[in-house]
Amino acid sequence: MNRIGKSLRLLLPLALVFQPSAHGAKIGDIRDTNAFEQALRFWTFQDVAVQYAVMGSILMGICCGLLGAFLVVRKLSLVGDTLSHAVMPGVALGFLWSATKDPVAIFIGATVAGLIGVGGVNLIKQTTRIKEDSALGMVLAGFYAIGICLFVMIQRMGTGDKSGIDKFLFGQAAALSASDIWLMAGVTLISVIIVAFFYKELLTTSFDAGFAKSSGIAAGFFHYLLMMLLAFAVVVSLQATGIVLVSAMLITPATAAYLLTDRMGWMLVLAMIFGVFSAVLGAFLSFLGNSLPTGPFMVLGASLVFALAFMLGPRHGLVPRRFRERSRRIRIQDENTLKALYHVLERGGFESQVVELAQLANQLNESAPEASQRVEQLTKKHMASISEIRDEKLAGFRKEIALTPTGWQRACEIVRNHRLWELYLTNAADYPADHVHDDAERVEHLLGESTVRAIERKLDFPRKDPHGKLIPSIDDMARNLGQGTSDVSPSGYRQPQT
């Protein structure tokens, strides 16, 4: 029952769009409400204005997210900025032409102006030596200036709805009318249909223009198709976001999505979700105060999403990346400790099963506390154990380190990787034997089992490294430390039995 109620509530705003004559109280009429009551008013969708604002924000988020994703992957982010400023004279002329705030006239004027602006940028780039960024800036500022002059002139006339045209600069979602919503719905529908229909072509022209050309896809046509859709999207979003900040609604949610996925399909979906989230959040926040502009709050919401993706994105996020780097550093440090323990044991001919802390510290050229900290790190991972033994001669304690079976195995692997790689460099890559150590120091932590097997085969299952040291074998790893030593059964890889 509850679920039915919920879905009814979700359908309610939809239903209300179908009765364009409905007029509710305008936002800002009621001034003496606190933030909580305002929030309640917003989320219960009591006002028609709130319903329109939410509907508009959702449509805008879908439309801008979808098209913005293509802008971002085409590295055209700032074209959106230019386009949104270039529509301004068109908005003003459309306004003047119809003499009222008729969305259709404004829509036509703005789209034409936006397309002229984008075409102008291309023409400047093609015919002069002016660079793209200057061309974008010129069209942006030139068209904007013409628009500002026209706006001031219109306001001076005093015949138009002044408050209406002001909203085009910073946006006011609450001022959306039913016909605005219809226009937005139309544009969103067209965008979704065109993107779905030409998805393959848009994808190809976005990522590999050369391939697109060779497979006969008219890249120019799809560029301008995208630009036209963008102009539509910018124009219908103006009312809610404003000219100055609509470009952010195109690129910020899409860039956040770009940080989270490598697949275009997912990027489109995420960009739309983020777009809707930031737009609705913006509409909500601007509703809390009295007649606050909507656009900046939407941009704030989008920036929040971007910041979260930037910091916490599982693959490209700053925090997970730092975390991965840190755990890798710790792993390499552990492996170096194991290797040092192996070296000490090896020098003793594997007769002792334990290593004294002082020996390890000596091997690592570190102080005893530093070495002991390394060992503690190993014991946490059950690779080594440390015990204090009373020494009668010293009349004190000495610390002895013993490797666990897993620790021993890992130590063998690291030393094997190191020596195998040295051998590979000298035998297969003709490095002098005294130049291979540093490289092997790095590679030993990276070699995987399959690479090791491949090198072994290539080197014909070697037993000794270029410096004459024995390479630990699988048998050595399987054998428990201290049982028999290498002089009894030689180490190194034996030929497979044929």
Next chain:
Amino acid sequence: MNDFIPAFDFQSVVVEPWTFDAGGVFWIILMGFLANATCGIVGTFLVYRRMALVGDAISHSLLPGIVLAFLITSSRDSFPMMIGAIIAGAFTVFLIEAIHRSSRVKPDAALGIVFSFLFAVGVIMLALFADRVDLDPDCVLYGEIGFIPLMDTVSLGGMELGPRPVVLMGSVFLIAAVLTIVFYKGLLVTSFDPALALSLGIRVNFYHYGLMAVLSLSVVSAFEAVGAILVIAMLIFPAVTASMVTDRLPFILVLTLPLAFVYSVAGYHLALWLDTSIAGAMVVVATLIFGLLWIVSPRQGLIIKGIQLLRSA
């Protein structure tokens, strides 16, 4: 429609301002000239460094810095405003670089995200603290050079210099001009061949951040007169227009001065005729002049290119 575009009356548009209120007109046009010239000089280097849109970004993101300075000092004093603006400018450049260096976001997208975020913060602060910040949101968008306070004059050693904003703009212009002359060679090399500059031992970063600081200074002093968005036109148009005529950087830098003068005078009279925003009209004049040169330029002009295209066809 007649209402919309008033008839052009030579007497009232061109003659009367100079005969009746010559003082006010003079200061406004001088202010326009200084703002255009300062931005023109700084902008030339931006254009050649392909950083034109960084100028756009900085001019937008100065807003929160200015509003914060207002809130902290609760005065219109220009010095804290400049400090706020320079900090905001440095923060913008830092944030853009931090985002595109430590993630796979492309520089242009990083720029777009950062400046729109900071501008949005500025606008929200302006809306929330409207009663405490004496800054008109419209002013932010297109400025109003006609409303600069002329009464508040600055005098030096007993001699009256002029209205405070004009004197301030003039000092910034002098700073930009002197710095350009003093550091000309370094600016030239770092703008056109950063690799050569590095190998010559020129500190590329010093010039980069120095230019950003002067840019912030110029933009903030022009802010009140022309707003956050039109200033981008003043940064780009002089250099680009001059480059349609000549290739040599010294000529381009010198040419920005007469261009600035024409923008200012013609823009003022255009605004007077159409009764519209002066700063907007100045940029419209700049756009028209560029458009004209683009059509007729002997080497890169549309006419020449069209003829070439017809011949080759």
